[in-house]
Amino acid sequence: xxxxxxxxxxxxxxxxxxxxxxxxxxxxxxxxxxxxxxxxxxxxxxxxxxxxxxxxxxxxxxxxxxxxxxxxxxxxxxxxxxxxxxxxxxxxxxxxxxxxxxxxxxxxxxxxxxxxxxxxxxxxxxxxxxxxxxxxxxxxxxxxxxxxxxxxxxxxxxxxxxxxxxxxxxxxxxxxxxxxxxxxxxxxxxxxxxxxxxxxxxxxxxxxxxx
Numbered sequence: 701x702x703x704x705x706x707x708x709x710x711x712x713x714x715x716x717x718x719x720x721x722x723x724x725x726x727x728x729x730x731x732x733x734x735x736x737x738x739x740x741x742x743x744x745x746x747x748x749x750x751x752x753x754x755x756x757x758x759x760x761x762x763x764x765x766x767x768x769x770x771x772x773x774x775x776x777x778x779x780x781x782x783x784x785x786x787x788x789x790x791x792x793x794x795x796x797x798x799x800x801x802x803x804x805x806x807x808x809x810x811x812x813x814x815x816x817x818x819x820x821x822x823x824x825x826x827x828x829x830x831x832x833x834x835x836x837x838x839x840x841x842x843x844x845x846x847x848x849x850x851x852x853x854x855x856x857x858x859x860x861x862x863x864x865x866x867x868x869x870x871x872x873x874x875x876x877x878x879x880x881x882x883x884x885x886x887x888x889x890x891x892x893x894x895x896x897x898x899x900x901x902x903x904x905x906x907x908x909x910x911x
Contacts, residue, residue, distance in 0.1 A: 704865045798816070845873075847861075
């Protein structure tokens with residue numbers, strides 16, 4: 701796979717490095733990082749900057765029993781951990797440990813499935829598989845939409861995106877994604893708010909998959 705041309709914003713990568721990003725966008729960004737050495741390097745630079753900032757802070761006064769409490773935690777038996785077996789080895793690494801349901805048809809040439817995050821059940825994360833040459837409904841956003849292209853590619857008024865690319869679209873954007881003609885386009889998307897879909901068929905589509 702070629703190096704991605706589209707990446708999460710620096711602000712998004714900074715929030716990821718600081719652990720200050722919501723679970724849905726975090727999964728999308730983690731999936732992008734799995735295939736993007738450029739963004740992994742950016743994450744390391746943000747983490748290094750955070751370490752320097754911590755070193756420059758005034759030390760806090762500890763409680764008198766802080767050392768004893770730390771020793772007690774060190775000596776406590778480690779909790780048993782269960783590492784789940786990878787469920788779908790064809791998926792990028794961050795997606796392999798989630799139960800991915802079967803694809804469901806939602807429109808001619810369009811299938812979808814929801815990605816349920818046990819750590820954040822309310823996160824709105826979906827995968828879409830759009831057939832070659834198929835057009836998605838014209839839509840805008842009420843919050844930021846984070847999209848990672850898993851396979852294939854698509855085009856809208858703002859550019860052309862292929863496998864590995866990560867795209868952020870905010871509430872100022874309206875677009876009509878068109879899948880490339882050489883194969884299915886598969887994307888992972890996390891939505892911070894419902895879409896603004898145009899037309900009654902599109903709104904029916906929205907009600908059906910809850911986006």
